[in-house]
Amino acid sequence: MSPFPPHLLSMDDLGTEEITEVLRVADSFAEVGRRANPKVPTLRGKAVATLFFEDSTRTRMSFETAAKRMSADVLSFAAGSSSVKKGESLRDTVETIEAIGIDSVIIRHASSGVPARVAQWVDHCAVINAGDGCHQHPTQALGDLYTVRQALGGGDPGLSRFEGMQVVIVGDIRHSRVARSQVTAYSAMGAEVTLVAPTTLLPPSLEGWPVSATSQRLDEVLPKADVVSLLRLQSERGSGEFVPTLREYTSDFGLTTRRAAMLHPGAFILHPGPIVRGVEIASDVAELPAALITDQVSNGVAVRMAVLFLLLGQGPFAGADRD
Amino acid sequence: MTDRSLGKGDPRPTVLIRGGTVVDQTGTRRADVLITQGRVAALEDRMTKPRGAMVLEAGGCVVAPGLVDLHTHLRQPGREESETIETGTRAASLGGFTAVVAMPNTEPAIDSAEAVRNVQELAATASTEVAVAGAITVGRAGERLAPMSEMAALGVRLFTDDGTGVQSAGLMRRALDYARGLGVTLAQHCEDGTLAGRGAMHEGAWSSRLGIPGLPAVAEEVMVARDIALARALGSRIHFLHLSTATSVDLVRRAKAEGVAVSAEAAPHHFSLTDGCVSGYDPAFKVNPPLRPQCDVDGVKAGLADGTIDAIATDHAPHSPELKDLPFDQAPPGMLGLQTALSLAITGLDLPLAQVLALSSWQPAAICGLDPSHGGGQGGPITAGAAANLCVIDPGATWTVEAASLASRSRNSPYLGRTLTGRVRHTVFRGEPVVIDAEVRR
Numbered sequence: 001m002s003p004f005p006p007h008l009l010s011m012d013d014l015g016t017e018e019i020t021e022v023l024r025v026a027d028s029f030a031e032v033g034r035r036a037n038p039k040v041p042t043l044r045g046k047a048v049a050t051l052f053f054e055d056s057t058r059t060r061m062s063f064e065t066a067a068k069r070m071s072a073d074v075l076s077f078a079a080g081s082s083s084v085k086k087g088e089s090l091r092d093t094v095e096t097i098e099a100i101g102i103d104s105v106i107i108r109h110a111s112s113g114v115p116a117r118v119a120q121w122v123d124h125c126a127v128i129n130a131g132d133g134c135h136q137h138p139t140q141a142l143g144d145l146y147t148v149r150q151a152l153g154g155g156d157p158g159l160s161r162f163e164g165m166q167v168v169i170v171g172d173i174r175h176s177r178v179a180r181s182q183v184t185a186y187s188a189m190g191a192e193v194t195l196v197a198p199t200t201l202l203p204p205s206l207e208g209w210p211v212s213a214t215s216q217r218l219d220e221v222l223p224k225a226d227v228v229s230l231l232r233l234q235s236e237r238g239s240g241e242f243v244p245t246l247r248e249y250t251s252d253f254g255l256t257t258r259r260a261a262m263l264h265p266g267a268f269i270l271h272p273g274p275i276v277r278g279v280e281i282a283s284d285v286a287e288l289p290a291a292l293i294t295d296q297v298s299n300g301v302a303v304r305m306a307v308l309f310l311l312l313g314q315g316p317f318a319g320a321d322r323d
Numbered sequence: 324m325t326d327r328s329l330g331k332g333d334p335r336p337t338v339l340i341r342g343g344t345v346v347d348q349t350g351t352r353r354a355d356v357l358i359t360q361g362r363v364a365a366l367e368d369r370m371t372k373p374r375g376a377m378v379l380e381a382g383g384c385v386v387a388p389g390l391v392d393l394h395t396h397l398r399q400p401g402r403e404e405s406e407t408i409e410t411g412t413r414a415a416s417l418g419g420f421t422a423v424v425a426m427p428n429t430e431p432a433i434d435s436a437e438a439v440r441n442v443q444e445l446a447a448t449a450s451t452e453v454a455v456a457g458a459i460t461v462g463r464a465g466e467r468l469a470p471m472s473e474m475a476a477l478g479v480r481l482f483t484d485d486g487t488g489v490q491s492a493g494l495m496r497r498a499l500d501y502a503r504g505l506g507v508t509l510a511q512h513c514e515d516g517t518l519a520g521r522g523a524m525h526e527g528a529w530s531s532r533l534g535i536p537g538l539p540a541v542a543e544e545v546m547v548a549r550d551i552a553l554a555r556a557l558g559s560r561i562h563f564l565h566l567s568t569a570t571s572v573d574l575v576r577r578a579k580a581e582g583v584a585v586s587a588e589a590a591p592h593h594f595s596l597t598d599g600c601v602s603g604y605d606p607a608f609k610v611n612p613p614l615r616p617q618c619d620v621d622g623v624k625a626g627l628a629d630g631t632i633d634a635i636a637t638d639h640a641p642h643s644p645e646l647k648d649l650p651f652d653q654a655p656p657g658m659l660g661l662q663t664a665l666s667l668a669i670t671g672l673d674l675p676l677a678q679v680l681a682l683s684s685w686q687p688a689a690i691c692g693l694d695p696s697h698g699g700g701q702g703g704p705i706t707a708g709a710a711a712n713l714c715v716i717d718p719g720a721t722w723t724v725e726a727a728s729l730a731s732r733s734r735n736s737p738y739l740g741r742t743l744t745g746r747v748r749h750t751v752f753r754g755e756p757v758v759i760d761a762e763v764r765r
Binding site for chain 1: 526527528530531532533534535536537539603604605645648649650651652653
């Protein structure tokens, strides 16, 4: 296996082997999470900072829980309370955090590319992208892969689990960082990805995207789907202007009870959350056994532990002296 | 002719440019060039150095009319932390320019006679001639016409709301009609705001992958098409700023074939860089119009080669490091261009040097009215009696762009670290050598 990359900025940073390794390592950390005292000393002495410039409850809590379960020191910089609000530049903030002696900085930002820029500025700090603009959210996609594999009964975390699997991603692909990470993640593991969205909510170009098809007819693709992954309409990124009404969107692209009945018995429903019941998914459908939404949340912790371990526990920065 | 007394009473030195090949719109010949009192005094194959004259060695070099930039943001007044007239024109002189058109999107905008006069006064000691462009609309807000006649009376010949296009077709039609009567030229930044939206880079494969809001090519093209239709209907003249797409170039090509009075410029970055440069999210590569894919780069090159595009214009747009360290979608668009324009043209365009010079000197001089036919001293043939605005170019020299070598107050060049071919060796402005051996003298 090639060495794990120094940062996790995009799913493009990981190949099939690295993804398999993340899933394998996540298995052992999931076991830790089930213990009465879910804590291991793996990252004792390491310091991890979360730097969230965009509101997020679940992702921040998930990362912080992951780091704490591994005994890392966790610092939490909220953009609202730090000096960022006083006009300090992003670059100064990051250089300050690195000077404090942080080993890994976990960044969420409303602007695409901020984690990539930060990675260009730091010298000895591993950067993890916790979601940037409409670009990438790699740990979400890794958690989805883990969840699908777990629902299938675990076993081989490699290609054999996913090869030929029919994955349908439905919703606002255009503005979705989750979709961009999912497409790369599923296809790297051999699954076939179909994108379903109004044409206005597809990216302007799909050149170079490893997708096998796009469709505006959800009813036609549902019967052969093994995994249906739903996305929220990102109204904060203006997606409301891309469809005439929510009612029309739900009517054409919502996973209604009628549509859920078209799925074959072994199919799964995923949603990265937060879900908007009654728009992209009917309330009843979100409660079906096939819906893995809460599993995605709990598995997110194990996968993020695996990522932290692979970046800090054995990565290029693992034994680095700081002078 | 060779007596030192020629320069008596005039502070400007007598200068002999020795050993070069003179290239201007009349052709190419081997000649030494003698300059006194701000004018070309004589051209001869081999001249003896007059006593007391300063000699500029030009062996292996081309002696050409000074370059003229139709599109420079000097940032004064209002953004002096990014650039001043002094630093911007110093960078221009290092790039071989002896005249620049100062864009009116300053703070406040140059939209009145008073604002024009202010910049003209500030530019009195600049290293190049500064032709002030005025705004078409008050505050560049696109709502009502700025007092163009009052500004024209002060010598303003080019008007533009650059940074934004005049969105209202009705207002643009009225502006073209009014400008026609004044004998001035309107220059349009073609960008339909409703199509551009919050776009921060070219909309296409790269923007889709990077998750950056896109600026579609059609946002430029619909305004090019609209303004050609307006100019045709009115019989007005229009100049298109920084064309960046193959379709825009083709629209202008067809309009010219029809006889519509259009001219156009292209910026060096639009024939040197592509949208793939944005892959690392470095805002040094953020510019408006945005960097486009290779097919558009090829279209711009074809337009420069076949004469559809009349001028290479830098769109020199300084921004402080604080602003260029913002996230890509928040950072302001624009890149430095004055010191690298000619080298990029020599390096990247497969054109004879005389054609590069036509695009960089006498053709832009004619568009902004600084050439001899409009009574100006820029871009004209190098003959006895001509104004001594000249540059000396070493077409074979290679050099590497370094931050330390930039005279601008800002550092936002996308070419740092790049090695380019062709370098400006000397620049003579109004008879005074302002750049000697690629170093500023004032």
